[in-house]
Amino acid sequence: MINLKTSYLGLPLKGPIVVSSTPLSESLDNVRRMEDSGAAAVVLTSLFEEQLVLESGALDADLSRGTESTPESLDYLPDLADYRMTHEVYLEHLRRCKAAVEIPIIASLNGATTGGWVRFAREMEQAGADAIELNTYALATERSQTSSEMELQLLELTDAVCRAVKIPVAVKLSQSFTSLPHLTARLEDAGATGIVLFNRFYQPDFDIETLEVRPTLHFSTPSELLPRLHWAAILYGHLRADIAITGGVHTAEDVLKSVMAGGTVAMMASALHIHGIGHIGRVLGDIEYWLEKREYAALSPTRGCLSRRSVPDTSPFDRGNYIKTLSSYSLRQTVAAF
Numbered sequence: 001m002i003n004l005k006t007s008y009l010g011l012p013l014k015g016p017i018v019v020s021s022t023p024l025s026e027s028l029d030n031v032r033r034m035e036d037s038g039a040a041a042v043v044l045t046s047l048f049e050e051q052l053v054l055e056s057g058a059l060d061a062d063l064s065r066g067t068e069s070t071p072e073s074l075d076y077l078p079d080l081a082d083y084r085m086t087h088e089v090y091l092e093h094l095r096r097c098k099a100a101v102e103i104p105i106i107a108s109l110n111g112a113t114t115g116g117w118v119r120f121a122r123e124m125e126q127a128g129a130d131a132i133e134l135n136t137y138a139l140a141t142e143r144s145q146t147s148s149e150m151e152l153q154l155l156e157l158t159d160a161v162c163r164a165v166k167i168p169v170a171v172k173l174s175q176s177f178t179s180l181p182h183l184t185a186r187l188e189d190a191g192a193t194g195i196v197l198f199n200r201f202y203q204p205d206f207d208i209e210t211l212e213v214r215p216t217l218h219f220s221t222p223s224e225l226l227p228r229l230h231w232a233a234i235l236y237g238h239l240r241a242d243i244a245i246t247g248g249v250h251t252a253e254d255v256l257k258s259v260m261a262g263g264t265v266a267m268m269a270s271a272l273h274i275h276g277i278g279h280i281g282r283v284l285g286d287i288e289y290w291l292e293k294r295e296y297a298a299l300s301p302t303r304g305c306l307s308r309r310s311v312p313d314t315s316p317f318d319r320g321n322y323i324k325t326l327s328s329y330s331l332r333q334t335v336a337a338f
């Protein structure tokens with residue numbers, strides 16, 4: 001029997017596969033099936049800053065006290081009906097999940113700016129959440145917004161959430177930051193004990209007939225894993241915080257690559273929508289088979305073995321790789337192919 005145990009955010013886990021935030025976990029039956037299939041933890045869907053502000057009137061209260069920021073992103077608030085569940089229903093679901101399964105349940109908060117809504121992190125803690133995943137989805141759409149302001153906003157938000165709770169907080173980041181080693185070190189200083197790489201940006205698509213801009217959501221493919229592996233491999237060894245990989249994890253090979261890059265856990269959402277919840281068990285079986293064949297007794301010794309710190313030649317992670325990759329694809333090959 002191969003030992004797949006690990007520890008994420010200080011929580012002992014029976015294996016490396018965590019269910020990423022997805023509506024699948026809105027059903028208690030599904031959460032039970034996730035545990036039965038071998039998921040080591042489940043991240044619930046997100047409660048959104050805008051929703052919490054609308055529901056609670058927190059923004060009004062903050063404004064009247066004049067003590068907290070008024071986020072510009074709240075100029076436009078989607079209707080409450082756009083959200084999946086109210087925060088009360090969410091907290092009740094969280095309590096039920098905690099009572100129904102033994103694996104850790106991680107609550108998810110999705111926001112961009114600090115404000116009174118952050119107090120809901122404490123409610124999640126009181127409802128029994130083992131940890132909080134803070135999804136920080138912010139977009140600069142004004143020329144006045146500088147990169148350092150965007151980073152500062154993220155750090156302030158992380159600091160506020162970490163101060164609000166005693167349970168661990170993981171920050172789910174988007175890929176578009178210039179210096180992730182510096183930013184993640186500062187997030188760690190702000191109290192984050194996990195870094196989740198990466199949030200997917202859901203770009204709108206354009207309909208050229210109706211001249212409309214429409215939201216789109218496509219499930220991921222394993223090719224999306226590569227930038228996550230690249231950054232995990234660079235960050236591994238530089239952080240005390242755990243690294244979680246989300247985005248493009250579909251197979252046992254993807255999970256093994258995630259761990260070898262330095263990930264503590266690999267998260268799955270799209271693969272479960274495509275193949276069903278039972279897919280987790282099949283992937284775990286394949287991981288065990290792979291490790292057994294190579295005479296590993298446990299998964300943990302493979303962690304970080306392909307990180308930038310561990311490999312003798314770091315050029316594949318650096319600028320050298322860019323030059324080498326482009327040069328290896330010569331014009332002669334391209335012409336011959338036509």
Ligand SMILES: Cc1cc2nc3c(=O)[nH]c(=O)nc-3n(C[C@H](O)[C@H](O)[C@H](O)COP(=O)(O)O)c2cc1C
Nearest residue numbers: 020021022045046135220246247248249268269270
């Ligand atoms: C239908 C759907 C809903 C999602 N909802 C959330 C959400 O509420 N909060 C969040 O942080 N991520 C959400 N995600 C993103 C996933 O948690 C995950 O990070 C992303 O899909 C990449 O992982 P994957 O390649 O395994 O799908 C959602 C993804 C899908 C497919």
